[in-house]
Amino acid sequence: MFLRFPGGLVKALTFSYDDGVEQDMRLVKLMDEHGMKGTFNLNSGQFTPEGFAFAPGTIHRRMTLAQNKALFTGRHEVAVHCLTHAYLPDISQERMVYEIVKDRENLEREFGGIVRGMAYPYGAVDDATVEAVRCCGIRYARTTRSTHAFRIPQDWLRLDPTCHHDDPLLMDLADRFVEARNFNEVKLFYLWGHAYEFEANNNWQVIQRFMDRLAGRDDIWYATNIEICDYVLAWKQVYASVDGRRLHNPTSFTLWFEEGGQVRALAPGETLAL
Numbered sequence: 001m002f003l004r005f006p007g008g009l010v011k012a013l014t015f016s017y018d019d020g021v022e023q024d025m026r027l028v029k030l031m032d033e034h035g036m037k038g039t040f041n042l043n044s045g046q047f048t049p050e051g052f053a054f055a056p057g058t059i060h061r062r063m064t065l066a067q068n069k070a071l072f073t074g075r076h077e078v079a080v081h082c083l084t085h086a087y088l089p090d091i092s093q094e095r096m097v098y099e100i101v102k103d104r105e106n107l108e109r110e111f112g113g114i115v116r117g118m119a120y121p122y123g124a125v126d127d128a129t130v131e132a133v134r135c136c137g138i139r140y141a142r143t144t145r146s147t148h149a150f151r152i153p154q155d156w157l158r159l160d161p162t163c164h165h166d167d168p169l170l171m172d173l174a175d176r177f178v179e180a181r182n183f184n185e186v187k188l189f190y191l192w193g194h195a196y197e198f199e200a201n202n203n204w205q206v207i208q209r210f211m212d213r214l215a216g217r218d219d220i221w222y223a224t225n226i227e228i229c230d231y232v233l234a235w236k237q238v239y240a241s242v243d244g245r246r247l248h249n250p251t252s253f254t255l256w257f258e259e260g261g262q263v264r265a266l267a268p269g270e271t272l273a274l
C-alpha cells in the first residue's frame with residue numbers, strides 16, 4: 001500500500017521563500033500565473049515602517065506590513081522566520097522560544113489562521129533549536145541543506161529542501177522530476193530561496209524557466225508547505241486491523257493510496273474494508 005497525494009497524484013511541488021521582500025510580489029504573480037503555490041517566511045519584527053525610503057541600489061527591501069497583508073491573502077502560506085531573523089543556535093533557549101512564538105503570534109494576528117510552519121533564519125539549526133521549535137507548536141521547519149532528491153521528509157523539523165533556485169542542477173532535477181514514472185513512493189520537489197536574489201543576480205528567467213517546465217501537469221499537486229506536511233502526517237494517523245484488511249481514517253482529510261495498482265480514497269472518519 002502506497003500513499004498518494006490528493007486526487008491520487010504521485011508528485012507534489014512546493015516553494016519556500018524567505019524574508020518578505022518586495023520581490024515576493026513578482027514571485028507570487030509568477031506562481032499564480034503558473035497555478036503554483038508557495039510558502040513565505042516572514043520576520044514580523046522587521047517589517048519596513050510605512051513611508052521608509054530605501055537608499056538607492058538597496059536590493060534587500062523588506063515589505064511593510066500593509067504590503068505583506070495585501071500580497072498574502074490566503075492562497076499562499078505565511079510562516080515563521082523568527083521575530084528578528086535571529087541566529088538561533090547562538091542565543092539562549094528562552095530567547096529562541098520568544099523569537100519563534102512571538103513571530104507566530106504576530107503572523108496569526110495579522111494574517112489569520114493557525115501558523116505552524118517555519119524556515120530557520122540562515123538555515124541555522126542544532127538540537128537545542130529543534131527542541132525550541134517543537135515546544136512552539138511548529139509542525140515543520142526548513143533548513144538550507146540541498147538533498148537533490150524528491151523524498152518525503154522523515155524529520156519534519158529538519159526539513160531539507162531539494163535545492164535552491166540558483167543550484168546548477170536545477171533544470172536537470174526539474175527534468176528528472178517531470179520524467180519520473182512507475183515508482184511507489186510519492187515524490188516531492190521542494191525549492192527554496194529569496195526572491196531578492198533574482199534582482200541581485202538579474203536572473204528572473206531561472207524561475208520562469210523552472211515554472212514553465214513544471215506547470216500544468218496532471219500528475220503534480222501544487223501546494224503550500226503546510227498543506228503537504230498536514231496531508232502526509234494525517235496519513236501517519238491511519239490505523240489498520242492486524243490482517244491489514246480494514247483501514248480507519250481518524251483525520252479530517254480525504255486520504256488517497258494505491259493498492260495493487262488501484263488508487264483508492266479513504267474519507268474522513270471512514271473505515272474501509274479492502
Ligand SMILES: [Zn+2]
Pocket residue numbers: 018019081085121122
Ligand atoms: Zn532569512
